[in-house]
Amino acid sequence: MHALPYSQNLQRFLDRLSLRSILTKEERQAILSLPGHAKQVEANVDFVALGETVAHSCLVVAGLIGRFDQNTNGIRQITAIHIPGDVADLHSVVQPQATSALQALSVATVLQIPHAALRLATAQHPALAEILWRDCMVDAAILSQWVVNVGRREAKVRIAHLLCEMASRLGAPTAANAFSFPFMVTQVQLADATGLTGVHVNRVLKTLREDGLADVRRREVTVHDWEALVAAGEFDPNYLQADIRPDERLRIVQPA
Amino acid sequence: MHALPYSQNLQRFLDRLSLRSILTKEERQAILSLPGHAKQVEANVDFVALGETVAHSCLVVAGLIGRFDQNTNGIRQITAIHIPGDVADLHSVVQPQATSALQALSVATVLQIPHAALRLATAQHPALAEILWRDCMVDAAILSQWVVNVGRREAKVRIAHLLCEMASRLGAPTAANAFSFPFMVTQVQLADATGLTGVHVNRVLKTLREDGLADVRRREVTVHDWEALVAAGEFDPNYLQADIRPDERLRIVQPA
DNA sequence: CGCGTAGTTGAACATTATCAACGTTCGTGG
DNA sequence: CCACGAACGTTGATAATGTTCAACTACGCG
Known part of the structure; x- marks a missing residue:
């Protein structure tokens, strides 16, 4: 390292x-x-x-x-x-x-x-x-979304959502609609994160590739169409609370 | 009220x-x-x-x-x-x-x-x-278990687990192996909590009843065999952190 | 007693899991 | 640098689990 x-x-x-x-x-x-x-x-x-x-x-x-x-x-x-x-x-x-x-x-x-x-x-x-x-509560909000992901989304949407979340958190998406970022996980780990089996993850990744949304291979995600991936993943980044404007940032105890 | x-x-x-x-x-x-x-x-x-x-x-x-x-x-x-x-x-x-x-x-x-x-x-x-x-972190630990429940357990286990969790949190289980407690939710809400459909929840509740584990009806849960329900729900109450001994309770800022 | 909400049941269907085999990549030591 | 083994990825066939749709019943409340 x-x-x-x-x-x-x-x-x-x-x-x-x-x-x-x-x-x-x-x-x-x-x-x-x-x-x-x-x-x-x-x-x-x-x-x-x-x-x-x-x-x-x-x-x-x-x-x-x-x-x-x-x-x-x-x-x-x-x-x-x-x-x-x-x-x-x-x-x-x-x-x-x-x-x-x-x-x-x-x-x-x-x-x-x-x-x-x-x-x-x-x-x-x-x-x-x-x-x-x-x-800690930011992590809890993310966790809450994972319940929804695993409980109420179909396999393809789940995986697309996870890819969107990771891309956003890693700061990968830029102005461009296509980009790539390293994502050091195996398909089985992806399955363990989404509540699916490794076999099914493999099939879903194949369709994401065929649909021209994203290519996940060799520990690297290549997003071909970010907007489409966001739509496929029903991804609304609001829960990440990552774009809070400076004047909205909180301070409870006032500085001395 | x-x-x-x-x-x-x-x-x-x-x-x-x-x-x-x-x-x-x-x-x-x-x-x-x-x-x-x-x-x-x-x-x-x-x-x-x-x-x-x-x-x-x-x-x-x-x-x-x-x-x-x-x-x-x-x-x-x-x-x-x-x-x-x-x-x-x-x-x-x-x-x-x-x-x-x-x-x-x-x-x-x-x-x-x-x-x-x-x-x-x-x-x-x-x-x-x-x-x-x-x-807040106690709630987060519960939330984490909900991801497991919805992601990696079968319908019957999910519902049994939820019933066990609610019984425990409500303080219902006593020394007795059978007891009942009010639980004001509909089958559809139970479905929304477990990531299932209302129809399927209905069927699972029927099998829980037929197996002599618990009876859920009219906003009341009657547990017939707590031990069996705990086993069916793969329930380990540890994550609730509800049985921490007084000497293990935390205090970071020391009293003046 | 009638209406709305909640619960129940069956049949057909969809999605995802399981099993099993095979292909590919990567890292390691010869 | 190549060979080997292990971990990872891919594919097909089949089965299980849960969904959907639709109809019907029971219950509670005015």
Whole structure:
């Protein structure tokens, strides 16, 4: 993994927070000063296990991190995909007993930030509690959409929706209607995220390709017609809360 | 609706918070002193609409409140069911623009608590921010299980799981293996919560009845064999985080 | 007693799963 | 740099699960 300068990893997290919250200079500095221990995590290995009590949260530095649950037959369901800049289990600060496992979708790097440091930061800067809380709620809004995706959309729509969501979150779509972006997941992982089987995902991807919407292969998504893909995926990016204007960004505790 | 003494509504919310957090006397008092405006909400009418910016959160006093999303065909998906004592949209304190609609499942009463009051309380008692944040994360853990339910379980298991979850959250299961509890939802709402059709829910409920597991009729669930229902629903109550021992309850900001 | 909502049932159909085989790509060590 | 094995992707045939449509029944409320 290309090692970014240490502070740059935290900068991405700060950027994410700043999308929805206003931070003072001191609060920004507190985020950027968080300590952390970089760790490489292998694909298909839990680095946080179900039921485990953790003492740090994992900032995604590179790669993708999935949140995994399963039914009693061991059939898996991915309930969240975290991208660089996300803290995959920020919720563990207030709820350290894991209710899902965490796994890299392909080899990834995370920065383990001790809860103690996050707690200290929120104690010194009370507004940070609300800012981190808000960050968790963005993930909850995404999760809510996943319920709809898996519960009330057909296979093709589900996959198109997931592709749209990931493209948007990764900041891939530009003015152009066609573009491509790396997406390091297998078809089976795509199936686990959409509640389908690997075989069926394969067939759906084929039709997306044949319809000229998008080509998903070799861990890369090539969108040929973004508008059409958005329509096929019934995608309305509003729930991502990613385009909140600066004057709409929230601040509950007023700066001193 | 039988009008509880006003403070008793907030007491149930405080009870819920106290299940997972330790509150000081002052913090308890701050919760109990929250102002609110009681409001009766009709079934099948959004009292919070998608995209609306709200200025208060709704504590459920009586009845059940559903969080509704839908696909572009208008087919609905219920992503959460809130019971008395829950604040259905506590997240709106930090994210006031609604990403789902709220509706009563049958006529219900809510207490609208102004965000301003909640903000003031958290400003005066910083630990409340973490306590409310934690409360939201309990709902997120439930939401995560709903993704699994809808994505990776068969119809009968889904419905059994939902019944188990609601029974547990309502505090219905006792030492006895058979009991009953009111559950004011229609079969179609059950379908919207599980990602099925009303017709299929009807058939599944019939088999649950024939198998001697549970009888769901006339807005009342009669569990005949709790253990068997738990097995049929692949239900592991751990994710509810409802049985955290007092010494495991969290407190980040230490009392002064 | 009549009307609207909710629940029930059957038959035909659609979507997705399952099973099984085969093809392709990628990474590793010789 | 090539060969090999393992993981990943592709395809067809068949089966299971749940949907749709349509009709009919039961219940609650005025």
